[in-house]
Amino acid sequence: MPTPERASYLPPATQPVRGVVWSIHLLLPLLGLWLLLSQPDVNITWQHNASHFWMILTVAGINVVLGTLISEASRRRQDARLFLVSMVFLSSAGFFFLHGLATPQFLLPTGSIGFDVGQQFGLTIAAVFAFVSALPLGERAAKAVLSAQHLIRAALAGVMVVWGVVSLVPGLTTLSEPPAVTPVDWLAWASLPGLVLYGAASVMMFLLHRRRPSAMLISLITAYALLAETMVAGMSQLNWHLSWWEWHLLLTLAFVFVAYSAYLQFRREGSSAGLFDSVALAATVARIRQDYDRALEELVEHVRRGEPLAATRLSGKFRLNEGQAAVLDRAGEALANERELSERLAALVAVSAQTRVGLPENQLLATALERVRQAYGDVRIGLVADGKAQVGSREYEFAGDQPLRHDHLLAFPLTVKGHLAGVLEVPVGRTSQDEALAATLAGQLSISLENARLYQELHTLFHQYMSPDVAHALLADPGQAALGGELKELTALFADLKGFTTFSERVTPGEIVEMLNRYHTAAVPCILNNGGTIVQFVGDALLALFNAPATQTGHARAACQAALEMQRAAAEVAEEMAWKRVDAVEWPTFRVGVNTGPALVGNIGSPELRGFNAMGDCVNVAARLQGVAEPGTVVIGETTLRLLGDGVTANSLGRLSLKGKEELVPAYVLTDLG
Numbered sequence: 001m002p003t004p005e006r007a008s009y010l011p012p013a014t015q016p017v018r019g020v021v022w023s024i025h026l027l028l029p030l031l032g033l034w035l036l037l038s039q040p041d042v043n044i045t046w047q048h049n050a051s052h053f054w055m056i057l058t059v060a061g062i063n064v065v066l067g068t069l070i071s072e073a074s075r076r077r078q079d080a081r082l083f084l085v086s087m088v089f090l091s092s093a094g095f096f097f098l099h100g101l102a103t104p105q106f107l108l109p110t111g112s113i114g115f116d117v118g119q120q121f122g123l124t125i126a127a128v129f130a131f132v133s134a135l136p137l138g139e140r141a142a143k144a145v146l147s148a149q150h151l152i153r154a155a156l157a158g159v160m161v162v163w164g165v166v167s168l169v170p171g172l173t174t175l176s177e178p179p180a181v182t183p184v185d186w187l188a189w190a191s192l193p194g195l196v197l198y199g200a201a202s203v204m205m206f207l208l209h210r211r212r213p214s215a216m217l218i219s220l221i222t223a224y225a226l227l228a229e230t231m232v233a234g235m236s237q238l239n240w241h242l243s244w245w246e247w248h249l250l251l252t253l254a255f256v257f258v259a260y261s262a263y264l265q266f267r268r269e270g271s272s273a274g275l276f277d278s279v280a281l282a283a284t285v286a287r288i289r290q291d292y293d294r295a296l297e298e299l300v301e302h303v304r305r306g307e308p309l310a311a312t313r314l315s316g317k318f319r320l321n322e323g324q325a326a327v328l329d330r331a332g333e334a335l336a337n338e339r340e341l342s343e344r345l346a347a348l349v350a351v352s353a354q355t356r357v358g359l360p361e362n363q364l365l366a367t368a369l370e371r372v373r374q375a376y377g378d379v380r381i382g383l384v385a386d387g388k389a390q391v392g393s394r395e396y397e398f399a400g401d402q403p404l405r406h407d408h409l410l411a412f413p414l415t416v417k418g419h420l421a422g423v424l425e426v427p428v429g430r431t432s433q434d435e436a437l438a439a440t441l442a443g444q445l446s447i448s449l450e451n452a453r454l455y456q457e458l459h460t461l462f463h464q465y466m467s468p469d470v471a472h473a474l475l476a477d478p479g480q481a482a483l484g485g486e487l488k489e490l491t492a493l494f495a496d497l498k499g500f501t502t503f504s505e506r507v508t509p510g511e512i513v514e515m516l517n518r519y520h521t522a523a524v525p526c527i528l529n530n531g532g533t534i535v536q537f538v539g540d541a542l543l544a545l546f547n548a549p550a551t552q553t554g555h556a557r558a559a560c561q562a563a564l565e566m567q568r569a570a571a572e573v574a575e576e577m578a579w580k581r582v583d584a585v586e587w588p589t590f591r592v593g594v595n596t597g598p599a600l601v602g603n604i605g606s607p608e609l610r611g612f613n614a615m616g617d618c619v620n621v622a623a624r625l626q627g628v629a630e631p632g633t634v635v636i637g638e639t640t641l642r643l644l645g646d647g648v649t650a651n652s653l654g655r656l657s658l659k660g661k662e663e664l665v666p667a668y669v670l671t672d673l674g
Contacts, residue, residue: 049103049104063089067087070086085129085279091126095121095160098160102168123191124193126194133201201224202225206221344437348440348441351371360452361456365445369381378427379425380425381414381424383421403442409428410426411424426438485602486601488598488601491555492544492596492599492618493527494623496539496541496591497591500540522570523590526562529565555596556594559594560673563592589631592626593623593625593628593636595621595636595637597616597639599616600616621658621661628667635668637667
């Protein structure tokens with residue numbers, strides 16, 4: 001299964017074709033060598049000392065240039081592989097130059113044995129560097145190579161100096177003696193290690209190319225393969241024959257091929273900064289990518305701030321020419337625009353997600369502004385006040401939904417139910433989509449504002465006429481308002497005011513309403529804070545349910561806790577009013593009945609008008625227990641007492657005969673939950 005990196009390098013149909021063509025190019029020199037060696041009459045002799053010397057000098061010069069360029073790339077990137085590859089070219093150049101100096105009739109009249117074996121020796125040293133360069137060096141090994149690079153260069157230079165002295169100074173060593181008539185016997189065998197190392201290096205570089213396709217890697221693989229073929233051709237030692245000239249030609253092609261690839265890449269990119277980056281170690285490539293990512297981020301930030309020619313700031317760091325800087329500027333500007341567009345779209349999505357039911361208007365707008373300003377800049381909102389839509393000192397009058405332009409700002413109307421409710425100011429951006437996005441933002445904020453105000457109206461009107469649990473359930477699922485019900489265990493709390501009738505006969509209607517409101521204001525929070533749901537007020541009485549409609553664990557204890565808190569709150573109200581009143585009329589006192597059992601819970605009424613309620617023996621018994629309770633006390637049923645557990649203080653009233661009940665009902669006066 002090819003990786004995406006490989007698949008993107010060449011179409012699948014052309015990869016095999018190029019591989020076949022490349023293989024043919026490498027096999028042709030070996031085929032030519034075989035034909036020359038097998039046909040001695042064709043393998044003619046041609047000795048031309050000047051041509052040999054100048055060809056050697058030219059190729060050595062190319063090698064020095066390539067080695068210097070790659071060495072500079074190694075220094076700049078701090079990469080061990082690039083250093084080792086540079087040593088391949090420099091070592092080849094050095095020994096190739098020494099081979100050229102040993103050309104007959106230049107320094108030596110007849111050449112030397114060093115002239116015959118020097119190039120094979122130099123190619124073997126270069127093969128060692130080529131093999132090590134192709135290894136997947138780890139961090140520790142790479143650091144060791146870089147720390148020893150000066151020593152390695154010095155050692156190579158020393159070897160070349162010594163070789164030059166012993167092979168070029170007449171009469172000094174055997175290597176400086178005239179070449180033997182017969183070939184050197186051990187030279188072919190001595191060339192085998194270099195041949196194997198070049199082959200292994202070519203294979204490892206090819207595997208690297210499959211993971212990281214690159215034209216420079218292909219040229220380096222080709223060079224290593226041609227150097228291996230050069231060693232094969234040099235084993236014949238038929239000086240000045242065509243086969244001998246062939247290995248010189250292979251050497252020339254190996255290095256010219258790399259030089260030509262570097263030249264083409266330089267022409268294409270216009271810079272030498274990254275010519276050999278694809279050859280570097282994986283850690284170096286990752287570091288280079290991180291550098292480019294940071295540079296691109298820096299470029300985008302410059303562009304977003306509106307700074308012209310932002311890429312020129314990076315030219316020195318990455319050695320960019322003017323054309324590349326201009327292209328990078330345009331690319332950075334396009335990327336900045338694209339990123340700004342993405343951020344603004346993300347802000348719209350975020351504002352839409354924050355439009356939640358129940359969020360107060362001020363909080364909604366503050367949260368939306370905080371998110372929007374991250375993408376749009378200094379966005380401002382002004383709500384209509386005293387009939388005026390203004391932001392700061394700027395007042396706006398809109399004609400329909402059309403925006404108004406004020407300097408570098410666009411102002412859009414915010415509407416609620418078709419009426420102007422505010423104004424949105426958005427800074428003008430760079431892209432052509434800015435006005436459309438700002439208009440969409442204004443529409444989204446108008447919807448959010450309208451939702452917030454509608455919900456506030458619902459909260460004011462809806463929640464004040466029914467229990468919060470019922471109201472929230474209906475808002476979340478309007479289908480719960482359908483007529484019908486279910487059988488559910490619950491605890492019912494029934495309370496009324498003892499002495500209400502007498503009180504009503506002696507005071508004005510206004511005082512009656514004041515008294516009821518004071519008591520209910522004290523009693524209702526006690527029920528709601530304990531999770532109860534008030535389903536009805538009937539004059540001075542109220543009915544609350546626990547465990548309906550919302551499921552509630554420990555509902556019996558919660559109901560009893562609410563009942564005891566109600567009595568304490570009512571006592572405080574009665575005590576407060578006792579010293580305020582000037583007449584002798586006594587205020588009524590709460591009496592409470594609590595009972596637990598199954599009841600039918602649901603929406604009772606007609607399609608036109610309905611209400612949430614509970615029906616059943618459980619509720620009826622709670623009402624009857626309230627009727628027998630003394631003022632200021634809480635009477636509970638037997639099931640409720642059993643659910644309260646240990647630690648409860650309750651006095652038994654015995655088994656009571658209650659209206660509507662054939663059997664006697666046990667009842668208890670609850671004084672403490674423990």
